[in-house]
Structure formats: C-alpha cells, structure tokens
Amino acid sequence: MRGKWLLFAGGTLIVAAGAGALTYYLRQPPPKPTKAATAPVLPTGSEVHITGSIRAVNLVLVPAPVDGVAEEFPVKPGDEVFEGQILGRISNETLKETSREAELEVERAQARVNDAESLLIATRLEDSRAAADASRARIEFQRAERTYQRQQLLNAEGATPRNTYQKSLQDYEVAKKESDTLQTLSNTLQDRIQGVIKDIDLAKKALAEKVQNLESARSSLSSADLLAPADGLVISIGKSAGEEVRKGMPDLITIATDLSQLELVLEPEPPILKRLRAGQQALVQVAELPGNGLPSKVKSVDGGKVIVEFSSPSTLIRPGMTAVGTLKLN
Template sequence: MRGKWILASGAAILLGAALGAVTLLWRSGAGGSAPSDPTPPGALAEISLTGVVRAQHVVGLAAPIEGTLFNVMVGPGEEVHEGQLLAQIRNTALEEELEAAGEEVRRLEDRLKNLESAFLAARLEASRANADFSRAQAEFFQAEKAALRQQVLYREGATPRRVYEAAQAEFKAKEEEYEVRRKAAQAADEQVSAVLNETETVRKALQEAKERMELAGSDLLAADVVSPANGILTAVSAKAGEEVHPEAGDLLQIAVDLTQLEVVVEPEPTVREKIRPGQQASVHVAEAPGEVFPGSVRQVGEEGAIVEFTSPAPGVRPGHSAHVRIRLP
C-alpha cells in the first residue's frame, strides 16, 4: 500500500515538471523575443548631409583688357544691378597712348588752323600777283606792238631814231616786268597749291590721330567692368593691385536667377555609392526657418553630389549653409 502511494507521488511530480516545461516553451514561442530587423545591416532609408548653397546659373566676367586691377567696388555676397560699375582696370600703356594721341590731335589742330590762315593769305597773295601779272602782260603786249610798229617805220625812214630806240627800250622794260610778274604769279599759285596739299595731309593725319585717341579711349572705357545683369556677386578672383588678363579666366562671377539654386554635398564614398541622380531630397536652410524646399539629386561624382531645388524665399542666397536629406529607394 505504501509502495503504491510512493509510485503515485512520483508520477504526479513528473507530470507537473512536464507541464511546466511545455508552458515555458509556449511562452518563449509566443512573444518572449523581438522580431528580427528586416533592414540589412548598413542599409539606410535616408541620409543627412550638409553643404553650401550656390546658384545654378552663374555669369562669369573675364578681365576685358590686360592691366592692373585698380579698384573693386563690390564684394562677394553683395547685390549688383545691370549696368553697375563693379571694378576698374588700369593699363598704363593705353593711358600713355591716349595721352600721346591727345597731344598729337592738339598739335595737328593748331597746325591746321595755321594752315587755314596761311591758305587764305596765299590765295590773297596769288590774287594780287595774278592781277599784277595780267597788268604787266597787257602792258608788255602793248609795248611789243608799239616797238614793232616803230621798227617798221624806222626802217622806212618814217620815224626818228630817237623815237625808235625809246620804243625798243620801253618794250624791253615791259618784257622784263612781264617776266617778273609771271614768275611771281606762278610762285603764288604754287604756294596756294602747296598750302592746300599740306592742309589736306594735316587734315588726314588729324583724322587718324582722332581715331587712335577714340580707340585708346574706348579701350580704357572697356577697362571698366560692368555688371551684365541683376544678381549677387559670388566670387572675385583677384585683389586690387594684382595683374589681370582676359585669358586668365573669370575675374568676377555673378549669380543670377536666385530662385534656381543647388547645394553641393560631399558624402563619404560608402554613402555616395547609394546616391543616384533623380533621387528625391529636402533642403533646410537656417536663413529660412520653418521652410522645407523639395529638391532632387542632379549629379553625382567623385567630388560629391549636387542637389538642385527652387527657392521662392528671398532670404536664401548663395553661400548659405544647408542641411540636405536624401531619400534612398
């Protein structure tokens, strides 16, 4: 009897232990452990990066002439307007050429005035000389006619020798005067022609000197760097006193259309591999609190990624820092 009771007690203990084990297993299987993360290790649904805002459209201005950057009127970040003077370049060679051309113009103008006066005087002298020549010529012809008549009469014995010789002497005197007046008139006419020719030469030289002066002046005027559009100056590649050259690249850069912006970010190589053009992004700029600007990845390269966006907020400008979130597929 006692043996049966001991056997029954042992069976009950074994049954209880079995029930406890089953209950423990059931609880462990029902919710004792958290479900595994479906995202593979290292995968990201979104990445956050910081970068600098810049304009999508930038106008570059090269130095218009070679020379020394004399003055820069604006600095990076300042607003500029179309037609505004931004910088000045000095070129001493052009300045010297302009000064020399100006002096040449003044000298030739003075010379031209003197020649014009000389031309009037030469014409007056030529007019007088030709009048004297015409008078001497008429008297010469008259004396010649009288001398020939007296010669005929003298041969025929119809006039005294004294009258004949007087007529010959008068003819000789008038002939000499005629020759003197002829040469004087010829010289006066030649002087008029010479002055006229020199006047034309000086007038032509004056025109050329004025053209050189205008060209040098226009070149110096081109040394003024003027803004071609409204925008914000973003970069100046040289300082006042430094030499600049048209082939040296952009001297100034102006951001235009300030609603079309972009952010340049530089992710780590492992992160950059996950970025693709066209991926959606959001841009946050401290200068526009509460604003979230939707954008997209435009370009990805070894130097980084470019996220473009449109900003209607006037407070967002090139050079501002931006926080960019790029959503990954």
C-alpha cells in the same frame, strides 16, 4: 611606559594593514573600459534635416584681359549688375603710355595739317594779289606794245620825232619786263599752291594713320575695363584694389546669371551620407521663403557632399544664403 608600547604597536598595525591593501590593489587586473552608448540606427524612410549653403548653378566668369594692377571695383559681391556695366578696371602702365604717346602723335600730325592749311591760305592770298598785279601789268604792256608798234611804223616813215619813238620803246621794254616778272611770280605761286596741296594731302593721310593708332591704343586701354557679360548677381571678386593681376586669370569676377536655378550644398555625417542617393526626392526650406519647402532632387552624392538642385520661385533667395535640406534615408 606601558602606554607608549601600546601606541607603538597600534601604529605598526595600521601601517601593515595599509601596505597589505596597496599590494592587493596593485595585483588586481585593470578595469575594462565601458563602451560608449551608440546612437540608435534610424530606420529606412526616416527624415533627416541638414543645414547647408545655397549656390548658383549658372555662373559666368570674367577673366583678367591684361596684366596689371586692380585699380578699383565699383561693385561688390551681392550686387546686381547689367550687361555692359563696368565691374572694375585694371591699371596697365604700358597701355596708358602707348595711349598718351598716340595722343601726342595725333596732336603733332594735326598741327602739321593746320600749318599746311594756313600756308595754303596765305599762298592763295599772295597769288591773288600777284595775279591782279600780273593782269594790270599785262594790260599796261599791251598798251605800251601798241604804242610802240605805232611809233615804230611812224619812225620807219620818218613821221615821228626820234625822242617819241625812243620813249615808246623804253616804255614798251619796261612794261614787258614788269609783265613777265609778275607773270612768273604768279606761275611760281601757282606751283607753290599745288605743292602745298600735296603736302596737305600727305599730312592728312599721316593724321588719319595717327588717329587710327590712337583709336587702337584707346581700344586696348579700354580692354582693361572689366565689363559684365550679362545681367546677373556678383558672386565673388578674386582680387582687391591694388593687388597685381595676371592676364587670363579666369575667375577674377564671378557672376550668377540665372537665379531661378540653384543648388543646396550639404555635408552630412558619414553614417547619414552613405544612406543618401543621387536622384532621390528632397525638400529645401529657406527662412526667407515661408511655407512647406521647395520640392527638389538630389543631384549628386560625392566627395562627402550632397548637392540638392531646386528651382527658386523668388528673387529673395540668393546664393550664399543658408537653407535646410530634408531628405529620407535609404
């Protein structure tokens, strides 16, 4: 019994001691936070090395010439292009339909010219035969006319049989009628030829207008081709094949035209940024171009970015590459 009392008393003491320790801990003020170790301030003239991206200075933008859908881009960013090279095409159904209709109009106008020229050939051939017949009939008529005049004189003197005179008159009248008929036909065919010639002239004039319309339609259609305005390097293409394009989109394709003048874009931390100034000297180091670096100069410090301009001695250095800019702190 005595042992149980001792065990109970010991447990009570332990609980009381724990409660007292907890009360003491809760009454203590919270510990003050320890200050993080600050980076040492670099002295003036210290060099910093900042990695950035190279970009071109001289850019040419190829805008979208018409509304439509990007049909294809045979080039991609990083490709070298030459002036006049086709960079892409924009599909415009209105321009295509106009061109197709203009082609049909030219075909129809050409068919009218061909038909008129064929008619002229046939009419001239018919006129040639009619002229030959008229010439033959004229000769026959002149012969019959001389015979009739002779028989007429003889008949007046009673020196020719009546039947012979009547026969010469009949032959004369038949020959005259045939000659007049064939001559009229020949004259008609001549007039027809002149009319066909006029029709040909009008048809050719209409054809020339249709051809001009076709050339204009094809020119408009070819304007949907995107051509490189200068030699250079494709930097970016703003649309993919199949995407809709609006006329006047300024940066559908971007080309760098002079890779000897480049810029390095750096984004240093604010403490470093505020100690850099435009106009200060710098070095640009590119892995693809071993050496001590390229002498350069800070062009601007603005908007959280440092722009370093430099001249590239090699075509190995291209926009989009990574380089390290070395600058001294002010």
